[in-house]
Amino acid sequence: MSKVEKSKRKQLSEIVSVVKLSSLLFVGIIVCKYIFTDGRIAPNSAVAYYTIMSIILPIFVLVLIYFMWTFSSKSKMKNKYGNLISNIETVAFIIIFTVVIFVCGAYESEYKFLYLFIIITTTIESGMKKGVIVSFISSIIILAMDLIMVPGDINVYFENDLILAGIFVLTAWPLGFYVKIESEHIKQLEDQVNIDGLTGVYNHRYFHDELRKKIMQGKMDHKPVSMIFIDIDYFKHYNDLYGHQKGDTILREMATVIKENVDLDNIVARYGGEEFAIILPNTREDIAMRIAENLRAKIESTYFEGEENQPNGKITASFGISVFPDKAKDDMDLIKSADDALYRAKFFNKNRVEAYTSILDDIKQNISDEKDIELVASIKTLISVINAKDRYTYGHVERVVIYSRLLADQLKLSEKEKATLIYGAYMHDIGKINIAKDILVKKMKLTNDEWGELKQHPNNGVEIIKPVESLKDVIPLIQFHHERFDGKGYPHNLKGEDIPYLARVLTVVDSFDAMTSNRPYNKRKTYEEGVEELRKCSGAQFDPDIVEAFIKVITSKTGQICIGKIEAGSEAAVDSISTLTYDEYNLKL
Structure with a gap:
């Protein structure tokens, strides 16, 4: 994930958290209003004081705990447990709002709008699909109250709540579309920054960023990270013979062959010129060697226009492999050792795979x-x-x-x-x-x-x-x-x-x-x-x-x-x- 995306997610998370905190404060106000109206408790009595303290203090403590949770450990927990935390949070808010609405009049309650808080935050945070699901659940709850608690003919509460249910869905749907469009726009901007314009694979800068991340993850998980360097053999000869436009076509076709013959979790990048690099997380050297050899054979058997005039009659590539932590102590050491292995492959007649050794x-x-x-x-x-x-x-x-x-x-x-x-x-x-x-x-x-x-x-x-x-x-x-x-x-x-x-x-x-x-x-x-x-x-x-x-x-x-x-x-x-x-x-x- 890029720094821009991380920053955006952090800002959205803070906005969503503020809205959720505000909704909890609303709940506290609503509960207090309910208790001290219609003569339920005399405002100036000792009972009122202790009742206020017994209600306000727990609410304040809960809000404080949630505030600390939201702005400290939540992001770390979410990185580890994914959507589970978000789903639990959403269910908890729906339950809280339902209880408050039920206590404060049920089908007659004027606080059914509380569901809008969780519908909006869920849509912003998780997208249109989850937002619509939450809006449907909220609609079913309020309509069920009407039907169960006021049986018989369709009543005025049901008619009003039917309109409210429509508002719930219409809130989630357009907002979800906006979030989707915004995410796609950001993805396009990221692609422009991270994708090599000629070949369609990741660029040099993105390669270095991801390699650092994969190495750090490998250290934490005690898992290997392999890397393959690929260099097109006699590419200068091809460019001199056919021109750089034809050479660019070879680069695009080579990138396609590489992408189509590696796993989706492997990161393919153009390292520079006619060099490509592949990052293979959680991959041992022997497996990387097998992948590289299969890829070498695939490139050799693929026809490229004009290859018959190459020195060896084919467009081929040389491969250098190294692995962290067995043969490299960090990301730069991994690059250097893989590059040394590639140099050895080029030195020994090209069109071969070499693992780093010293x-x-x-x-x-x-x-x-x-x-x-x-x-x-x-x-x-x-x-x-x-x-x-x-x-x-x-x-x-x-x-x-x-x-x-x-x-x-x-x-x-x-x-x-x-x-x-x-x-x-x-x-x-x-x-x-x-x-x-x-x-x-x-x-x-x-x-x-x-x-x-x-x-x-x-x-x-x-x-x-x-x-x-x-x-x-x-x-x-x-x-x-x-x-x-x-x-x-x-x-x-x-x-x-x-x-x-x-x-x-x-x-x-x-x-x-x-x-x-x-x-x-x-x-x-x-x-x-x-x-x-x-x-x-x-x-x-x-x-x-x-x-x-x-x-x-x-x-x-x-x-x-x-x-x-x-x-x-x-x-x-x-x-x-x-x-x-x-x-x-x-x-x-």
Whole structure:
């Protein structure tokens, strides 16, 4: 519910409550008038005093209690119990008015108009349907009094009350229509504010508002909240080919497909450009994965005009998934992690579903020191910042991790050494956070000063992770992965076996991917040329034994498949550098 609607409801609730309170005061006045007229009680007698006190005080206390209830806890209770409170309230007022009317003359009573109070308030509060129902009940009560208490021919009271019954109904009906029209008008205004004008789904602002609410509700109810990010593959290519008007048509059709294939309680929004987001309350990650995979297949099988000219011959989409609280601590963390998962899906050949995962999350599970956990979370954020600054670094790190896993098995490293190598591969470029984006993405050859700045990233990386005791074994990999076997590397000119073994392993993997990837300032080599370069530099830049082991693993059957997959992707757009999937090689981050 929007702030505008909440404000409107609050104002209406206060108006309705004031009317109800006023009606109770009228009831008190009517009761007092009835008691002290026609000589029932002498005004100046002691009996009168005690009678007044016995009547007025309870009424005053009841009105005070109702006042406090109305303007304090009522709204909270209504949020929890819905219409039940409102229905009980309405029935209570009808009973009170009926008793007062019956005591004050029944069919002869001049206070039958009291029902108008509850008819008006119910109609304003709950709409025309309930207002008409209350008006019919009120009409039946007053007409029943006439028929039961004055049997025989139709009497003048019945005729007058028949007119009054008509007034009751006519009060509820037009007022109900007005309330309905007003609500529809407000809904239209809200739609203009909350709905994306192009696609008809919710917009970016509404998405953020609802995500915060769903996360808060999930915290209170201890229920998960999943989120799916969707990005149309090669959408820029489609726009360049057909123009933005055709592109807008694809966006509208894509929004329709998404809306038609998710549950009504899921919130579909256009996050921006060609990105959509889905909020799935009370949904586990495995269910969200299944929903996303079904949606991916549906999009792939749906025909979109002009899709045959797309790079893969179809209009497809990539999906990133994360879930609160398992993989995110709040709404912004959920967005960031889902976006990271989407980035991974785009990176691995597009048209796929990826759930968020992070090596650093695995590290945090094995850390008991709360301070270290916070530091690792900060490192995780820094890596995300680097990925955003330099898309090459993201793809490079992903591939280095894959190669490191393959080489670790070939070298028969222990589980501890393997984990250290993988963590080092994942974080070896974290020091680039301090390098200017202009240098990281520069397309021309770097100047000496720029190279000097770039060479500082190993030491910068060490300073970042040094405070984390659990990552102390990773420090040598980050600090020495640019050292050379012949002692001509940087930053410390270490030589031969003075360079830690795992750092030498990482150097081979890191250099091979660097030379076989498109970089802003360096033309990529083919994988055959990369192998030849490794052999050429063996004993000079690289440890010869590690070079031979790496060449052996990448020229094996599994390695050839791996190379073929990566090479096929490297010729594509920059956000599709690799198509290797972890599942194919049982490689899980």
